[in-house]
Structure formats: C-alpha cells, structure tokens
Amino acid sequence: MSVAEVVAGPVVTSLSIAEAAEATGLTTHTLRYYERDGLLLDAVDRASSGHRRYSQDDVGWIRMVTRLRSTGMPIREVRQYAELVRAGDGNEAERLQLLVAHRDRVRQQLAEVATHLEAIEYKIGLYERSTCTLT
Amino acid sequence: MSVAEVVAGPVVTSLSIAEAAEATGLTTHTLRYYERDGLLLDAVDRASSGHRRYSQDDVGWIRMVTRLRSTGMPIREVRQYAELVRAGDGNEAERLQLLVAHRDRVRQQLAEVATHLEAIEYKIGLYERSTCTLT
C-alpha cells in the first residue's frame, strides 16, 4: 500500500498476490499458474515494482473460475470460456452453451454420486447394526 | 466356458476378465491394476489356463470399490478398507469409522458442489435473459 492509501484509504481496492490468494482460497503458485495458462481475462495489473495487483474484478472472475473448477470443469474448458469472455460481446450464445453443457454434466454427476452415497449409507447401516449386536 | 457348462449351464457363474469388465464398467487393464494394487479381497481365482475367473463375490466387491472410487475415495483408502475386510472379523468398528468418515466428506462435497452449481445456474439465467433481449 502507498503512503496516500495509508493516509486516505485506498482509492480503488487492489490486492497483492498474497491477499488475492487469501481472498480466493488459492495459493500464490496457483494464481500465477492460472494466469500463465490463460484462465484469467487479462494479464493482471502490475505495480511499479512489477508486483501483481489484483482488482476486485480480477477476484470476482477468479471466484467464478474456482466455481467452475470445483464443479469439475477441466482447465482447458475454463480457458475456452475465458477466451470467449475476452473476445467481448457477440458470443453470449456460445458461452451459454458451454455453461449449460457443464451444468448438465454436473447435475448428472451429482445424481450419480448421490446414488452411490445411498449405497454406502446402506452399508454403514449394516455395520452399525452388527456392531450394536456385538457390543 | 467349459463343455459341461455349455451343456448343463454353469455350476457356479464365474466370469472371464472381459466379462467382469463388462459387468463392472471397468477396463480389463483397470481390473488387473486394482488386483495388483491390493484393492481386491483376494487374488482372483484362475482357470487351468491361468486366466482369471471372477466369482459373483468378486464382482460384488468390485462394485463396492467403484462406488467408493466414484465418490472420490482415493485408491490408498480403498486399499485400507480392503485390508480390514481381508483381516476378517473383529475390526468392524474400524471399517465403520472409515466409511462414516468417507460419507461425511462426500456429503460435504456434495453440498459444496450444489452451492457452486446454483451460482452457475444464476449466471446461466443472466445469459439467457440477455440472449433473449438480443434476438
């Protein structure tokens, strides 16, 4: 933070890589990795020192990326989506298509996991009963 | 299948590795890999030719393994569980503990994915509305 920021508060809140990591739950290593792999919308701004400064928009986008990632979207596909957004207006239908396809996959996978979970819970039920009768 | 099996039907239904793969949805490569990695309860029986013959119990266990795997249990932990079952009676409490821990992880992860999915669906809603107004 600059002296001006300390005195008057930040004009626009921007974050160091460590703060961005804190804010997004990623590591600094992963943040740099995402950037060089083209998952972010633009190269992150730099301070005069060359250090990255993450804007609120950057953080918002990274949160979207983590949502896509933690629902199982491959890096490659997140990059495609980022490329569409980067290309600007006019490809909303494509973006929509990509997200809808992902949504459908996630829903299906969620249902499958739920089914498997039920079977596991049934098994747990068996063990609980047998453990009861044993003790 | 032997001549006797063709004539009189199989005495005990046992499957070749290809049939077991078909029955479990795994590849023959993966079935061998699971066996050498200690995920199965015992070494699978062999025909006189040396070919593997999977019993119904084998297939049942492999189905359990795939349930655990596809809910995200690491190979290492499936192996631990298999070791407990292999050790025989007396460790049911441990098995139960392992399954319950897994169940809780799965439940939590399911809830997280559901939350992320909602956020993605919200985003889809935005795109759908903007695409409507555009066309």
Next chain:
DNA sequence: GTGCGCCTTCGAGTGCACTCGAAGTCAAGC
C-alpha cells in the same frame, strides 16, 4: 497344424493439475 483371439506379465507412458525450488529483484525498516 495353423491362425485367431483372448489371455498373461511387466514396465513404461500419459494426462491432469498443480506444486515446488532456485535465483534474482525491490521497497521498507533499522
């Protein structure tokens, strides 16, 4: 008896997503 196809073992290769280490730079505090 010969070709076919399925089986065997072994070890190496692949793809994904990080994850880490080394070597160097820069601003601030003592």
Next chain:
DNA sequence: GCTTGACTTCGAGTGCACTCGAAGGCGCAC
C-alpha cells in the same frame, strides 16, 4: 548501507489413477 521478506520468472518435479504396448502362451475352429 544492509537485512528482511514478499515478490518475480522459469523450468522441473510430484501425485494420482490409470492406460498402453510389447512379447509371449493357450485352446478352439477350420
């Protein structure tokens, strides 16, 4: 002026779970 610590780049390493390929064996159909 010197240390400290957070940052930089680059490339290599890791862990996981398969996945594949090569080389060879067995038994059945023709």
